[in-house]
Amino acid sequence: MIKKTLAVFAALFLIFGCENDNNENNTPELEVNENPASFKEVGTITIGGTGAAEISAYDETTKRLFTVNNSSTNKIDVIDLTDPTKPVVLTSIDMGTYNGAANSVAVYGGKLAVALESKSNKQEEGKVVVFNTSTYALIKEITVGALPDMITFSPDGKFILTANEGEPNDTYSLDPEGSVSIIDVAANYAVTTLNFAQFSTQLSDLKTKGFRIASVSNSFANDIEPEYITISSDSKTAWVTLQENNGIAKIDLVGKKNVQLFPLGYKDYSLADNAIDVSDKDGAIAFATWKVKGMFQPDAIANFESNSIPYLVTANEGDAREYSAFVDVRRINHSSVVLDPTVFPTAAAMKADGVLGRLNINTKMGDTDGDGDFDELVSFGARSFSIWNGNTGALVFDSKNELDKKAHELGLYDDNRSDDKGVEPEAVYVTKMGNKQILFVGLERADALMIYDVTSPAAPKLLQAIKTGDAPEGLTFIPAAKSPNKKSMVIVSSEGDGSVKIFQPELN
Template sequence: MKILKQSLLIAMTIVAFQSCENDDDSQNSTTSVDTSVNFQFKNTINVGGEGSAEISAFDPITNQIFTVNTEADQISIYDISDITLPIQKTPIDVSGFGAPNSVAVHNGKLAIAVEAANKQASGKIYVYNTADASLANEYTVGALPDMVTFTKDGNFILSANEGEPNDDYTVDPDGTVSIIDVVNNNVTTLNFAAFNSQEATLESQGFRVFGPNANLAADVEPEYITVSEDSQYAWVSLQENNGIAKINLLTKTIEAIYPLGYKDYSVSGNAIDASDKDGVNELKNWPVYGMYQPDAITSVNINGIEYIFSANEGDSREYEGTPGYVGEDRVKDITLDEIAFPVAEDYQANENIGRLKIALDLGDTDNDGDYDKLYNYGARSFSVWSADGNLLYDSGNEIATRVLADTPNRFNWDWEDNETDKRSDDKGAEPESVEILNIANQRYILFVGLERNSQVMVYDITNPVAPQFLQFLQRDTDYAPEGLLAIKAEDSPTGNALLIISYEDSGTVSIYENEN
């Protein structure tokens, strides 16, 4: 029934898109806007060492970019009025409170999410004036604010507060979402306690609650937020839990949690390379499921329909204190059910799926101590979801297939060893970030950052359920794209659209320009 429902949704979406597309063609037939896409590297900024360039925000009023620099616990600032000659400005230091995680800009205001020195304590959102980097306000939010964003109308600032446990896993704050009402200057922090009673139902649909002695409210770890075009709703990725929550910003309530379910790697189009020790870069089907577990999500309204795009990175938990918690192991080191995984198939060999890392909390369906099903972290893809959490499109093994065909030296790559196939046993290319560029409401471009491959893939998503690949963006000295930031042509200092990529491991921020 679920597959049928999704198929009907996709069909309805395509029909709606084609109908509206025809209407748009008649309305825009006389426009002269250039919608061609050809992003080319222009410049790079060396911010510092590893961890010095995580997430960036851009202020079109001052032509400044603000970059999270966790190496120095500050926000690095650069004037890019001339993208060939960025000018470094005095940074904003937040080390007196803790470490910055995220930044966002709206109408001359910069919001900074800062975790406390004690990560389990309440965090802060600092708001600065972009013109002179002066502090305008500060707000107390939930534990470990990991992502901050403004609503489109600028009336609210939202923070995803992960609430991660301590190393011993003896203190585990609730995961929360804070809504800062900029107009009335107050904060509402929402927790997920209302969903504790729904835990069993949600888990049966593909949601995870698995921390030691944790209820749902404590176990969820809000990761990333995207906001609807009309600023009435927000969606929050709950990465480790394999879900997305929907928030009503008018009523300031969490309306729903959408379990994302699992991806079957045994079916056509979903094949993976499951081993880093098989001596070959090759995609095969295996009796394994992937958890979508999105990191970054973004949304776009096309022809009146809201679409949510997710980068299905995957994430495990590993806390090695006392008692701590380690949630993954390799297939070769667990006990497999011999009916589900016949010994003759030798699944636990390194060249098969023995090296693959799987979740330990899932798969023992009959509670007899062995694993009847296997669940890998992440889905090695990007997906498109409806506003109500229905899967409209998944890229399957498009990322791996495309990388193998066009840039085989980057396949499941590990930049530190400069070795292909290195991450096949884990989460593959690790799609980390997604960003959308709207070109004059006529063409929509999706950027997908691949953390391990150190690449960004560019797609045309004007038809959201049929993405078309356009190009790869990569450089030999930029590693681990953490943050993607698209700047519209009308906001750009060059008059052309820009893509700003923040690379966590190399500590660089690179600027690409659309030479259309």
């Protein structure tokens, strides 16, 4: 009898596997022999204009996709994916009733969670609104920190987390604390909101390693701006990108507390493998080395595990602060940017538009000796994706200039962005396909999706590049077991043209 039971179990194991798709339910995955280098567009739908398709989340029970639509009225569009080749908008959930503007959505177990910033004043506390995915009935309304920009469920569904960016108003008269809210679903949606004030005593050490605190108030807790969250497969640990601060925070979800900050340091553009195009006015796409550093400043983050080590993948987009009371970005050719003549002996030539003059740099960094001129040039973003050790924060891999160069080879590189952030990596998503860890990277300014095999975290391999809609913002992966047609799907939501595109792979 025991042998028979084991045989049945073995047979079931061959049919079903396990997958970790970051923040979705960990249900068994149908064993299908799919080729992760063969994704093709099978369906598309346009739900509006600019801002219409930012972030999407899928409900496997109803086969519905819930997509943020801010093109006109603030709403969540509900899209039927029963036939992935013919997506249809079924209805919309009006967010106007809740006095907030939707920024992000997440789904788990028949629940749709929406992150809303305050509509009247985004420096005020935000909220999370939870709906039933079948009836759209309101389940709960929860207060969280200011400007919840991203929302996710833990893989076990016990927690909802929001990254509360806490941006200031234009005059910096109000600058709320950046925070992360942890909502305990089983405890009647009780909220614990964490700020980052405890790390202020480490500021000196953090700054030497590239962490950035700079604003009018110069307050550590208020200056922190959480952007995106990823949660470990056991739902015990979360990592949060602090984009403007050039760092990642690690959170203990069991104890509901912040435990560590990882400063991310700089990328060295004087190295041949990091060569970049820095001018949008030279009439060419020319990759060259420069005496410039780049802050990584990641937007989206994902995680996977290999040999019991957690790895973090970041989309190193970069971001500046531009308010009437505080601006930290200028082009090198600006009159206020004075280069140290000893460090930069050819400063006048360097500041020409066709040379380095058009590059945007951080004006609150780089004066290392305090004499009023720039001894270092620090730009925004790293024009790459990176893989980090989730335990230590150590850099394991960086894609160097491969994203820019591959986009150029494919005719997708936008030279108008050379002075800023290149292809502008915006989104990342990691999932298991067969025995491989597969990474999807969305490039906002190249309108492209890059697919990598990251099974070996230190040596990712590019598998495929796909054209997407305009300015891809959100990536969602649906494994075969949850897919309406039992084939895996990648859904790309693009805010530039309001399109939602569906891609599926071929079988091996």
